[in-house]
Amino acid sequence: MTDNIGILHPGEMGVSVAVSAMTSGHNVYWASEGRSPQTYQRAQTHALVDLGSLENLCRSCSIIISVCPPHAAEEVARSVLAFSFKGLYADVNAISPQRARRIGEAMSDAGVSFVDGGIIGGPAWRAGETWLYLAGSGAEQVADCFSAGLLQTEVIGEVIGKASALKMCYAAYTKGTTALLGAVLGAAEGLEVRGELERQWSRDDPGFAEEAQQRVRMVTAKAWRFAGEMEEIAATFAAAGIPAGFHEAAANLYRRLSGFKGRVTRPELLEVLNALISDAGKDKE
Amino acid sequence: MTDNIGILHPGEMGVSVAVSAMTSGHNVYWASEGRSPQTYQRAQTHALVDLGSLENLCRSCSIIISVCPPHAAEEVARSVLAFSFKGLYADVNAISPQRARRIGEAMSDAGVSFVDGGIIGGPAWRAGETWLYLAGSGAEQVADCFSAGLLQTEVIGEVIGKASALKMCYAAYTKGTTALLGAVLGAAEGLEVRGELERQWSRDDPGFAEEAQQRVRMVTAKAWRFAGEMEEIAATFAAAGIPAGFHEAAANLYRRLSGFKGRVTRPELLEVLNALISDAGKDKE
Numbered sequence: 001m002t003d004n005i006g007i008l009h010p011g012e013m014g015v016s017v018a019v020s021a022m023t024s025g026h027n028v029y030w031a032s033e034g035r036s037p038q039t040y041q042r043a044q045t046h047a048l049v050d051l052g053s054l055e056n057l058c059r060s061c062s063i064i065i066s067v068c069p070p071h072a073a074e075e076v077a078r079s080v081l082a083f084s085f086k087g088l089y090a091d092v093n094a095i096s097p098q099r100a101r102r103i104g105e106a107m108s109d110a111g112v113s114f115v116d117g118g119i120i121g122g123p124a125w126r127a128g129e130t131w132l133y134l135a136g137s138g139a140e141q142v143a144d145c146f147s148a149g150l151l152q153t154e155v156i157g158e159v160i161g162k163a164s165a166l167k168m169c170y171a172a173y174t175k176g177t178t179a180l181l182g183a184v185l186g187a188a189e190g191l192e193v194r195g196e197l198e199r200q201w202s203r204d205d206p207g208f209a210e211e212a213q214q215r216v217r218m219v220t221a222k223a224w225r226f227a228g229e230m231e232e233i234a235a236t237f238a239a240a241g242i243p244a245g246f247h248e249a250a251a252n253l254y255r256r257l258s259g260f261k262g263r264v265t266r267p268e269l270l271e272v273l274n275a276l277i278s279d280a281g282k283d284k285e
Numbered sequence: 286m287t288d289n290i291g292i293l294h295p296g297e298m299g300v301s302v303a304v305s306a307m308t309s310g311h312n313v314y315w316a317s318e319g320r321s322p323q324t325y326q327r328a329q330t331h332a333l334v335d336l337g338s339l340e341n342l343c344r345s346c347s348i349i350i351s352v353c354p355p356h357a358a359e360e361v362a363r364s365v366l367a368f369s370f371k372g373l374y375a376d377v378n379a380i381s382p383q384r385a386r387r388i389g390e391a392m393s394d395a396g397v398s399f400v401d402g403g404i405i406g407g408p409a410w411r412a413g414e415t416w417l418y419l420a421g422s423g424a425e426q427v428a429d430c431f432s433a434g435l436l437q438t439e440v441i442g443e444v445i446g447k448a449s450a451l452k453m454c455y456a457a458y459t460k461g462t463t464a465l466l467g468a469v470l471g472a473a474e475g476l477e478v479r480g481e482l483e484r485q486w487s488r489d490d491p492g493f494a495e496e497a498q499q500r501v502r503m504v505t506a507k508a509w510r511f512a513g514e515m516e517e518i519a520a521t522f523a524a525a526g527i528p529a530g531f532h533e534a535a536a537n538l539y540r541r542l543s544g545f546k547g548r549v550t551r552p553e554l555l556e557v558l559n560a561l562i563s564d565a566g567k568d569k570e
Contacts, residue, residue, distance in 0.1 A: 097476065120485055131485065131488075133481070156478070156481050159477075161476075162476075162477065162478055165472075165473075165476035165477075165478045166473075166478040166481050166482060166485070168472075168476075169469050169472055169473040169476065169478060169482050170482060170485055170486075172465070172468070172469045172472065173465060173466065173469050176465055176469075177462055177465065179531075180457070180458060180461055180462065180465070180531055181458065183457070183522060183527045183528065183531060184454050184457045184458050184461075186525070186526075186527050187453075187454055187457065187521065187522050187525040187527045188450075188451075188454040190525035190526055190527070191382065191446075191447075191450035191453075191454065191521070191525050192444075192447065192450075193441070193447055193450045193451040193454060196418070196441050196451050197451060197454050197455060200405055200416065200451070200455055201455075203416075236472065236476070237468065237472050240471070240472040240475035240476050240562065241471075241475055241562040241563040242468045242471050242472045242475070242538075242561065242562065242563070243468065243533075243534035243537045243538060244534070245530035245531065245533050245534030245537070246464075246465055246468060246530065246531050246534045246535075248528075248530050249528035249529070249530030249531045249534075250531075252528045252530070253527075253528060276527065277525065277526040277527065278526040278527070
């Protein structure tokens with residue numbers, strides 16, 4: 001069965017989700033109104049069909065998939081409800097389970113079928129590297145959108161929030177340790193012991209110091225949108241009875257790197273560490 | 286040259302430091318007054334000479350090395366000063382550089398030569414596995430106490446606080462990631478997605494889920510004294526202009542595990558995770 005699927009919005013992840021649905025035999029649409037030239041270019045390159053306005057997209061599609069930064073998830077959901085969409089709505093964003101439940105309740109109240117999702121991995125250009133976890137009674141229907149398998153899917157039950165919880169816990173460690181490495185390297189630089197620290201790391205594991213430096217330099221381009229995800233994780237942990245401080249600190253650090261958004265070349269380590277060290281904090285000593 | 290070295294106190298780490306000095310040809314003393322039966326037994330087993338009181342130890346030794354939990358470091362230093370010790374005092378504890386500087390200033394004011402140290406690794410029973418970093422003008426003299434090399438030494442300059450800073454930054458990652466793994470597994474358990482998380486981890490790296498479980502179960506016996514070390518790291522980071530939240534959260538988590546102190550058998554994972562999840566936090570939702 002061929003479905004009409006709307007993707008909000010074709011960012012780097014979203015366009016790969018769109019292509020995965022297209023290669024699975026579906027018609028995939030987007031709405032260019034108000035989107036950036038970069039998004040327009042990306043959607044053109046991958047032959048997504050532009051319906052112009054969100055209103056047209058809501059009218060033409062039976063399934064809408066929301067792929068956006070966490071802070072925008074509720075706004076995107078509200079805008080779809082404003083156009084009286086009546087199909088199936090899947091939120092696959094990095095949001096807390098409580099936010100997913102809130103969106104789900106608003107959808108149910110409006111007669112929209114809601115599926116909670118969470119994506120683990122980068123944009124899905126190679127099979128077996130990116131997983132879309134799905135929860136909710138319509139989860140199988142969303143999984144069917146990607147049957148050709150570029151994007152792997154797995155349904156993990158009917159309880160809304162479970163897919164989001166899994167995504168939060170997974171990212172808590174990967175993005176949490178990258179932030180922690182940044183904090184440690186920043187502190188070591190500020191305290192003038194970075195050389196000694198990297199030497200000791202190399203005694204334990206010859207590749208570790210270099211890997212740590214690369215992780216911290218590589219994350220800079222995406223740091224601006226990781227801050228919101230860290231705040232979602234902090235809220236998720238707090239609601240589960242676990243201290244939120246790890247990810248509140250991680251959000252703070254990623255915000256300090258937000259100036260690297262859009263930078264084409266990877267910055268030198270020292271530039272990153274200097275951005276991580278807050279002079280305000282140092283003054284307090 | 287044979288020195289008379291006092292060890293305050295022969296805990297599990299301290300007794301290995303003492304033995305390393307003995308095998309390097311020095312006379313090593315301790316003071317049993319007020320210590321636990323376990324410490325007495327440990328010192329006896331390794332043939333440390335008991336001088337009974339701290340007063341006797343301060344009178345008989347030219348070098349005193351403080352090896353104790355971070356919260357006790359300043360009290361140990363004060364007690365030594367109270368007996369008018371006039372030799373060389375090395376603090377090798379897991380304390381912030383600012384606390385090391387504070388102890389160093391008190392020592393200098395009293396005419397005591399001060400060396401700042403930090404130990405990386407477990408008790409030094411095998412060569413090449415445990416490093417004592419040293420900073421201060423008397424650092425070489427402390428390094429000479431361990432010339433036989435069970436405990437490896439490295440002098441990293443004259444600036445008091447540098448060895449402590451290195452220890453803090455190193456432990457920030459090792460003990461920080463163990464705490465983070467506990468937080469993630471605790472949250473996943475509470476949110477009923479632990480099985481799915483461990484399955485995804487295994488897709489990324491077949492050994493990781495098992496390793497994470499073991500790290501969290503193994504840390505329980507020592508968690509009671511890690512809380513103080515995490516607070517020292519938080520203070521170190523704050524003074525360096527880096528968010529303290531990671532290690533404040535880690536201190537909180539390690540405190541939740543303090544009930545496992547002295548437990549002989551390693552607890553099951555579920556018992557650990559239930560201890561990590563605070564009902565108070567959950568009630569807030």
